[in-house]
Amino acid sequence: MIVKTRGYSNEQGVGTKKTIPKHVDYIFRDYGKNEVVDKLVYYHNIPTKYQSPKGVTQAFLDNEKYRHQKNAYNKQKGYQQNIIHSVDEIISVHAIDREKILNDLWIMQDFGKELMQKLAPDGLGVVVIHIDKDHIHAHCYRHSFKYKQLENTRADNKAFTGVRKLLERVQIERYPQLETKIVYNELEKGMKRKKKGKAKAQEKAIRYQERTNKILDKDLMTAALLDFHKIAHGHQHFFELIANHNIEVYYKGDKKIGEHKHPIEGKTPAGVWVGKRNLRFGTLKLDKEMIEALKNRNIEQQKKQERAKSVLSKYAQYRAPDESDKDRGLER
Secondary structure, three states: EEEEEEEEEEEOOOOOHHHHHHHHHOOOOOOOOOOHHHOOOOEOHHHHHHHHHHHHHHHHHHHHHHHHHHHHHHHHHHHOOEEEEEEEEEEEOOOHHHHHHHHHHHHHHHHHHHHHHHOOOOOEEEEEEEEOOOOOOEEEEEEEEEEEOOOEOOOHHHHHHHHHHHHHHHHHHOOOOOOOOHHHHHHHHHHHHHHHHHHHHHHHHHHHHHHOOOOOHHHHHHHHHHHHHHHHHHHHHHHHHHHHHOOOOOHOOOOOOOOOOOOOOOOOOOEEEEEEEEEEEOOOOOOHHHHHHHHHHHHHHHHHHHHHHHHHHHHHHHHHOOOOHHHHHHOO
């Protein structure tokens, strides 16, 4: 079973007095051609005097004033406008069940009733069955606002998914003869299995982290490397900080963790291991320019030390002897 939804708003330059009749005419396009189908039209909260194609149009147009009143209030308050004037939910069953449905069209009306009562219990709507295609389907056309109320009948994704599952349960419990595939409830089972597998993987990761005392979270690893980059005196000091925090680096071509526990002379690591994944420095927001900047820090640090020696040498004769100087004097 497939359940689709579509909301209708006014076309540019065309008001609801033309758009609503257009949609009602489409839904009732086969009205009068099949007596059985005509008798199975379900009028949801529509007064008896309006229970006809033209009557449905008039009932919807009469209910429009409540949408306009709400929009006027929203405009005054600066709230969002309700531009959707009507909604069409379509319930389709597979062509494999065509003959079974033709022999009992009440099934489609039952599905439509369930949908209307769930999504718009206080709304205006009509359920019309179409049998002109291989896949028999029902149009559940409703006004976007409750009957004579300043409240819309909008259904969020969660509510609409709930209705889809409800209709499938109705199919399973009331009409087990149908072979139309169950889609939405099976999808939920798959999601539950996926969540269960994800939870199991997370639990396994936590146990591994406790056992190895390593950073296994990508975001935490990114934060750690960026912090090390800020405080490192230079290239060598940066990789010393990495090693001191139980983080293993990897070089291009490494296929397993622990392949190079110590730096390779003359080569710069390509990234680090996060659990069983080898992530490049670029992936962890540490680009090549930042790595090169560390090498420049080494040069700057050396120059700074050389400048310090040059300056201090001017005053060497006035420098107080430290403990090591005293020790050397005793030895002499």
